[in-house]
Amino acid sequence: MRYLPKSDAERARMLAEIGARSIDDLFAVIPAEYRLARDLDVPRQQGESEIIDYFKAAGNENATDYASFLGAGAYRHYRPVIIDSLVQRGEFLTSYTPYQAEITQGTLQAIFEFQTMIAELTGMDVANASMYDGSTGAAEATMMAVRVTGRHKAAVARTVHPEYREVMATYARHQGLPLEPVDYDSGTGRVDLDALDAAVTSETAAVLVQSPNFFGVVEDIPAIAEIAHRKGALLIVTIAEAVSLGIVRPPVEADIVAMEAQSFGVALSYGGPFCGVIATKEQHVRQMPGRLAGQTVDGAGNRGFVLTLATREQHIRREKATSNICTNQALVALMATIFLSVYGKEGIRELAEHNLAKAHYAASTLSSVAGVKQLFTGAPRFHEFVLKTDEAPAAWSERLMENKIVGGIELSRWYPELENATLWCATEMMPRETIDKAAKVLASVAVEA
């Protein structure tokens, strides 16, 4: 076996030195009745070229030549080449969690830089080293708000990503933490502020909204914060499209930001690994879940970095920890750090502007087709938009697919009231040609069979 660095002669010599007659001696402690007496029924050992052939075939079967207007929490942005060059350095790729600070300064300094960038972008004081993804980050942020406020209810906007809400429900169920859904304004697609005001009480630990929300609409964060804070609740803002922070006003009134950083240079990879992260105000940092890198000095006064405030974490506090999280998404956070340093202060804004322009063009082009109407036009949005069609989405999406285009995703899957409505996304990667072609296909009447 090519990964095993031993010859049979070496194995025999080692066994002899241990004083074992055969390898079976070392497994003798396992009762014989449980020892597997046969080969595992898995595919035979493959050569490297066979492995590559197998996965290439799988990749081809996935049909790579389709353009796509899909977004909804997973976004296709350009990934600068240096991201993969750098994260594939063995010193990053094959290193463990940096508990041994003296020999992991590389990872620790990079995490410190990541935390700084996320704090800068979100307008928060501090950010952690990462969470699994945006959905679990939102759930953990809610539990954090419960610890901070000592209250046990949360109001969650229906415009938060439906799968994030499902994950929050799973986490909340056994915490004695009822989640109250807050409806949206059917005109603007924003959180209904009156409904929110009614939903928040003196028992509410947190108000959780997403911005830009699931419909791509930017929420009125100052107004939402005012309602939450007036009743003593924390405001949690979750962000699924991180690139929006280049141009959209950061949610500075929030107490906690729980975001998904996939847009910062992370491949779609059929939904993971992505990169969640939680940022917050300084006064709440000791209630934050997850790892934190902090600056300190060594014996000679040199600057160095360590994992810090570990008394929040499971390996120290066990059942009293702020979370059970251990492994996070470190290498993916490094991808995001490299992405953000490639674009930098000016680039992240320019990139966000390109997204804004593409989506604006796509929304106006597609909604000018007869029988197609754009919903939620009363409020600003980033790069996603909702279209309502006279024709059933199943019909036109088949026509689009014949033209190698995947259209927007049907919203009735999560919002029964939004019949024939679809959510579309256009990032900087979307060519004008594709938008024009999609409009043409939408406009063409289905051919009667």
Added chain:
Amino acid sequence: MSDNPGPRTLGKVRPHQTQNEALLFEKSSPGKRAYKLPPLDVPPVNALELLQDQCRAQHAELPELSEIELIRHFTRLSTWNYAIDLGMYPLGSCTMKYNPRVNEFVSRIEGLAEAHPYRPESLAQGILEVIDLLQKCLIEITGMDTITLQPAAGAHGEFTGILLVRAWHESQGNPRHKILIPDSAHGTNPATAAICGYQVENLKSNADGGIDLEALARQVTDDTAALMLTNPSTLGVFENEIHKIADILHAKGALLYMDGANMNALVGKVRPGEFGVDVMHLNLHKTFSTPHGGGGPGSGPVACKKFLEPFLPTPVLVRGNEGLREQGNKKTGTKELRDSGAGELHWDYNRPHSVGRVRAFYGNTGMFIRALAYILANGPDGLRQTTEDAVLNANYIRKKLEDLYELPYKTPSMHEVVFSDKRQAAKGVKTGDIAKRLIDYGFHPYTVSFPLIVHGALMIEPTESESVEELDLFIDAMRSIAREVEETPELVKTAPHSTRVSRLDEVQAARKPVLRWKKQGLGTGD
């Protein structure tokens, strides 16, 4: 560090460079760029007009640097890291094995890496086939009936597994209140039980460091939901009375949860599904060679018995029109790479008894690809040999060090061995000091002070990835340190001496946390 008296010629890796590398923000200067966007092919927009009061007023203070500076920055940082690629990483419980490069290559194949999670299932059959084959392989390896790949890491898998336990008890009319956890368990176990709404009840280990059957029988009541057991234990010891443990639990209607952190000792040799485990998680980043990446991403699949299947997180992967019941009864192993002619794969969202979702989308798919590549590279013979070599390596180290380091439990070791610092502590040298001194010899420290049942533990897991030469170097280093403890204990207590920074002030870091760079105030830091 130049005036540091520490030895400079011991071990095999040269000391780190003394170069410094400032933070990106400190190196930044306005006007530098590392990007160039293509020209816009649609009309430009006025952001302020479109976004109005929601437009960002001030740019975020991100660094401004050129591409070569970024390459050098991150490359220099990387050289300050230890890594499996540099040498042995004997971290007990963490299974730091070789991360094959073909895994990285295939995970980046365009059709897999660029697949959107909401693409129509008809356009995603390739990735679904990969997921299906991995599921079958893991079910076969664990001897369980069914599996979910959704959890993002080991602790997330524990959370999912305990939710399954809870949902099943609820379906029986009573969720119960307690989870039993041995005192040797990972910290994630009690933390998980707590977030699932359970009270944690500690189970004391017996004189061999294993489960005390009498204590277990006393403590299991009809209010016990499950026992969370790591097998082999964190001492690297197989619970040879595992069937009795399972029987005691099952007699009271409680379930047996297995923390699969130590599955590297079992693959191809013994299957947890056959010794009474009801539900367990795997760590693809331990046993199945996906990289640790400095702390993640991981992946924590949960395998379980048939009776827990209705409660699995949504969605569940199914083939063709077959309902889940048929799916579960199907033979799960496979000799074939392709399940030809069996119908299309799709996600089943209609799961009325499900515990719900534990993560958006389907899990850390990129890790599934890597883990499957590892299984294919090994085959049944390679997987078994891997386990045997892992156990052989641990026993070799035990044999070669047991005269100098105290072995608190004499029970046979599987894939890891746990010593204590008892003899060295008599000289004032603790396990943490010995660990730091190992760095000077070119090795990553072992796991320090865990499991908690061993005072001053040195927990060593070599994995199968080490050659005899590397093991002998490690053994020489440990023996040399044991000598230093006798002769020059200060040398050990002040280690490491060969790194870019010496021991860092963790107290200061925690007392006055500096968790980010700020534009003013910090100066250059050096």
